[in-house]
Amino acid sequence: MSEQRERKCLVVVWPHDAHTVDAVFRTLREGWVSLLLVGQRESMPLPADWEEYADRIAFEYATDAVDAARLAVKAVREGRAQAMMKALINTDVLLRAILNKEEGILQKGRVMSHVAVMEIPALGRLLLMSDAAVLPYPTEEQRAAQIGYLAAMCRKFEIAQPRIAMLHCTEFAGEKFPHTLTYAPLIERSKAGEWGNILLDGPLDLRCTLDKEALDIKGINSPLEGKADALIFPDIEGANAFYKTMPLFAGAEIAGVLQGPDCPVVLSSRGDSELTKYYSIAVALA
Amino acid sequence: MSEQRERKCLVVVWPHDAHTVDAVFRTLREGWVSLLLVGQRESMPLPADWEEYADRIAFEYATDAVDAARLAVKAVREGRAQAMMKALINTDVLLRAILNKEEGILQKGRVMSHVAVMEIPALGRLLLMSDAAVLPYPTEEQRAAQIGYLAAMCRKFEIAQPRIAMLHCTEFAGEKFPHTLTYAPLIERSKAGEWGNILLDGPLDLRCTLDKEALDIKGINSPLEGKADALIFPDIEGANAFYKTMPLFAGAEIAGVLQGPDCPVVLSSRGDSELTKYYSIAVALA
Numbered sequence: 001m002s003e004q005r006e007r008k009c010l011v012v013v014w015p016h017d018a019h020t021v022d023a024v025f026r027t028l029r030e031g032w033v034s035l036l037l038v039g040q041r042e043s044m045p046l047p048a049d050w051e052e053y054a055d056r057i058a059f060e061y062a063t064d065a066v067d068a069a070r071l072a073v074k075a076v077r078e079g080r081a082q083a084m085m086k087a088l089i090n091t092d093v094l095l096r097a098i099l100n101k102e103e104g105i106l107q108k109g110r111v112m113s114h115v116a117v118m119e120i121p122a123l124g125r126l127l128l129m130s131d132a133a134v135l136p137y138p139t140e141e142q143r144a145a146q147i148g149y150l151a152a153m154c155r156k157f158e159i160a161q162p163r164i165a166m167l168h169c170t171e172f173a174g175e176k177f178p179h180t181l182t183y184a185p186l187i188e189r190s191k192a193g194e195w196g197n198i199l200l201d202g203p204l205d206l207r208c209t210l211d212k213e214a215l216d217i218k219g220i221n222s223p224l225e226g227k228a229d230a231l232i233f234p235d236i237e238g239a240n241a242f243y244k245t246m247p248l249f250a251g252a253e254i255a256g257v258l259q260g261p262d263c264p265v266v267l268s269s270r271g272d273s274e275l276t277k278y279y280s281i282a283v284a285l286a
Numbered sequence: 287m288s289e290q291r292e293r294k295c296l297v298v299v300w301p302h303d304a305h306t307v308d309a310v311f312r313t314l315r316e317g318w319v320s321l322l323l324v325g326q327r328e329s330m331p332l333p334a335d336w337e338e339y340a341d342r343i344a345f346e347y348a349t350d351a352v353d354a355a356r357l358a359v360k361a362v363r364e365g366r367a368q369a370m371m372k373a374l375i376n377t378d379v380l381l382r383a384i385l386n387k388e389e390g391i392l393q394k395g396r397v398m399s400h401v402a403v404m405e406i407p408a409l410g411r412l413l414l415m416s417d418a419a420v421l422p423y424p425t426e427e428q429r430a431a432q433i434g435y436l437a438a439m440c441r442k443f444e445i446a447q448p449r450i451a452m453l454h455c456t457e458f459a460g461e462k463f464p465h466t467l468t469y470a471p472l473i474e475r476s477k478a479g480e481w482g483n484i485l486l487d488g489p490l491d492l493r494c495t496l497d498k499e500a501l502d503i504k505g506i507n508s509p510l511e512g513k514a515d516a517l518i519f520p521d522i523e524g525a526n527a528f529y530k531t532m533p534l535f536a537g538a539e540i541a542g543v544l545q546g547p548d549c550p551v552v553l554s555s556r557g558d559s560e561l562t563k564y565y566s567i568a569v570a571l572a
Contacts, residue, residue, distance in 0.1 A: 122535045132455070136462065169418070169526030176422065179523065206530040207557065214557040237465065238524030240455030242531060244492035249408045249536035271493065271500040 007056075008285055011036040011081035013089050014068040018045040020087040020268075023277035028053055032285060036060060036081050038068040065089040069097035076105050076263050083284040085266040085277075098261050105262040111135075111145035112260035114267070115153055117283050118246055119253045123210065128153055128230035132243035133267065134258065136236045140182040143232060144194070147186065149259040150230040151195045156286045165209035165228040166202025167238070171220055173203055179234035199223045206231070206242075247276070255279035293342075294571055297322040297367035299375050300354040304331045306373040306554075309563035314339055318571060322346060322367050324354045351375040355383035362391050362549050369570040371552040371563075384547050391548040397421075397431035398546035400553070401439055403569050404532055405539045409496065414439055414516035418529035419553060420544065422522045426468040429518060430480070433472065435545040436516040437481045442572040451495035451514040452488025453524070457506055459489055465520035485509045492517070492528075533562070541565035 010033045015021050025047050027033050034056040037044060041059045050057065060075070062068035069089060075081045086094050098104050099112075106112055114133035117126055130146045131138065138146060147164055154162035166183045173180035183202045190200040201224045207214040212226030233239035246252035254276055258265040264284040268277045296319045301307050311333050313319050320342040323330060327345045336343065346361070348354035355375060361367045372380050384390050385398075392398055400419035403412055416432045417424065424432060433450055440448035452469045459466035469488045476486040487510045493500040498512030519525035532538035540562055544551040550570040554563045 120535055122537070167523070167527060169522050177523075206527045207534060211534060211557075217557045233527065234523040235521065236455050237453070237463075237520040238527045241453060241492045241519065241524045242527050245528060245531060246535065248493060248497060249406055249532065249538075251408070252535075271497075271503045 007032070007034055008082040009034045009036055009080060010083045010085055010281065010285070011038060011072045011075050012085045012087055013072045013094060014039045014062065014065040015044050015087040016040075017088040017270075019270075019272070019274050020085065020277055021045050021047070023274045023281060024085065025050070025053075026274075026278050027281050027285075028056060033083075033281070034058070036072075036075055038062050038072045038075070039087075066093055066097075069094045070100075070103070073097045073100070073103060073105050076261075077103070081263065083264050083266070083281070084261075085281060085284070086268070091267055091269075094265075094267075098265065106260060107262065110260045111142050112258060113138075113142065113146050113149055114256060115146075115149050115259050115283075116243055116254055116256040117153070117157075117279070118255075120246060121251045126157055126229070127210075129239065129242065130230070130232055131236060132233075132239040133236070133256070137179070138182075138232075138235075140185060143182055143186055144189065145260070146232050147190070147195055147198070147200065150232070151198050153259075153283075153286075154198075154229050159229050161197050161199060162230060163199045163224045163228050164201075164230045164232065165204050165224055166200070166232045166234075167206055167209065168203035168234055169205055171204055171208065171218070177203075177234075202232070253279060255283040257284045293318070293320055294368040295320045295322055295366060296369045296371055296567065296571070297324060297358045297361050298371045298373055299358045299380060300325045300348065300351040301330050301373040302326075303374040303556075305556075305558070305560050306371065306563055307331050307333070309560050309567060310371065311336070311339075312560075312564050313567050313571075314342060319369075319567070320344070322358075322361055324348050324358045324361070325373075352379055352383075355380045356386075356389070359383045359386070359389060359391050362547075363389070367549065369550050369552070369567070370547075371567060371570070372554070377553055377555075380551075380553075384551065392546060393548065396546045397428050398544060399424075399428065399432050399435055400542060401432075401435050401545050401569075402529055402540055402542040403439070403443075403565070404541075406532060407537045412443055412515070413496075415525065415528065416516070416518055417522060418519075418525040419522070419542070423465070424468075424521075426471060429468055429472055430475065431546070432518050433476070433481055433484070433486065436518070437484050439545075439569075439572075440484075440515050445515050447483050447485060448516060449485045449510045449514050450487075450516045450518065451490050451510055452486070452518045452520075453492055453495065454489035454520055455491055457490055457494065457504070463489075463520075488518070539565060541569040543570045 038060045209228040215226040266280040324346045495514040501512040552566040
């Protein structure tokens with residue numbers, strides 16, 4: 001983080017679990033953020049040294065988690081927070097507040113989608129993916145939004161020409177696999193410059209997107225050259241399995257953030273490590 | 287392999303690539319099999335020592351790969367081979383011969399499905415999965431067949447009470463996710479004893495099927511206790527991505543075999559290592 005950059009405010013919704021509070025205080029101590037903690041101060045598991053940072057912490061009282069969600073969304077609407085993090089609150093409850101037609105923070109016409117960033121030891125570089133959590137079976141327009149979010153996130157990580165793969169089990173689009181029918185029109189739109197300087201290809205299987213040798217053995221010609229920066233999964237089932245697999249079996253560290261609302265939202269879950277939550281905040285603030 | 291067991295014959299369809307020939311000769315040298323090689327002997331990349339094993343090798347001449355597929359299927363029908371392996375032939379071509387209504391080897395009413403067996407270093411035991419290659423969006427009856435194949439394969443690996451998980455991104459079945467609607471009826475059928483002594487559960491996400499701690503954190507009560515032996519993926523997109531991911535990023539060794547036809551069929555692909563092909567033969571012969 002550059003010292004020059006303005007410090008952003010992270011609003012934390014119902015911070016009543018230690019994992020989340022530990023993660024947000026880590027970013028606070030490192031000087032990245034100020035905090036708006038929406039809940040009940042006396043029962044928050046604050047660290048012993050919290051008062052040292054009191055000038056960068058604001059508290060807002062909420063009667064319960066539902067109320068906290070409403071107040072956090074309001075803070076974003078009023079420009080008092082630039083990123084949001086879910087703590088001990090059910091995802092559905094938070095999403096209802098975000099999506100609320102009158103008081104929510106998803107503008108009309110915006111697509112809400114989940115982006116994850118992974119550090120995979122066997123790959124040796126970052127890999128982005130979408131969508132493990134929100135869009136079940138993306139339409140062409142929803143995929144178009146996914147491509148936009150992934151391209152923007154890649155650029156934040158200083159990837160000048162993001163390589164984005166639309167996955168499938170096959171490299172042949174067709175009626176048998178309805179998801180693949182949206183891929184060709186999106187590649188045309190990409191070539192027409194809709195997302196700036198990116199390389200988009202698909203359908204390709206996961207191996208051909210990330211393993212040049214497999215691509216060559218199959219004799220497939222792909223502009224991604226087996227070096228995808230970001231993967232778009234055909235559906236939520238596949239994306240979610242991949243998202244859960246990588247930390248479990250491939251030693252991956254993973255950060256996830258919701259795109260589309262007026263500010264990025266961290267939706268880490270109860271099972272996530274403090275490190276995952278910490279990385280997710282970093283991505284939300286990037 | 288027990289010395290007592292009768293040696294099976296593996297029919298190899300158009301063995302004109304070195305990877306496949308090397309793998310089948312490895313099993314031959316180890317005494318597991320006899321071979322029926324269907325193709326053109328003079329252009330097969332046979333190893334230098336092949337004549338040492340001539341008494342366990344039969345050749346059958348085929349004019350081309352299509353002809354080889356037809357002849358290999360015929361050998362199985364006539365009881366001359368108990369397992370089949372695809373070599374330098376397109377999967378679709380081989381499947382057409384297997385599925386041929388008059389001369390094929392898929393009996394009416396049988397479901398054809400792919401089963402893979404993985405050795406995952408971070409898991410420390412075998413994990414079976416279905417279906418990364420054949421059934422796109424399984425119906426209830428197709429899933430029932432998958433369960434049967436996985437249970438049988440688990441038992442071959444001496445798992446007395448196979449734990450089989452039906453995956454999804456959520457633990458809540460519902461209309462929003464059509465795949466999940468088949469899960470509850472299948473669990474009922476399992477409880478009624480349809481597949482003998484197995485434990486079947488779902489929908490569960492991948493983490494909750496393989497990580498007891500994640501299961502506990504989520505507060506979910508599952509008879510699998512986070513120790514699934516076999517995973518049934520909701521659809522081919524997810525299964526295929528997982529199947530491709532594990533060797534690439536998790537150091538997994540993987541073997542795959544087609545179930546349903548009159549004999550198991552190894553459908554390894556051009557990009558597979560010799561070791562993968564070798565393991566797949568072992569599974570087909572198990």
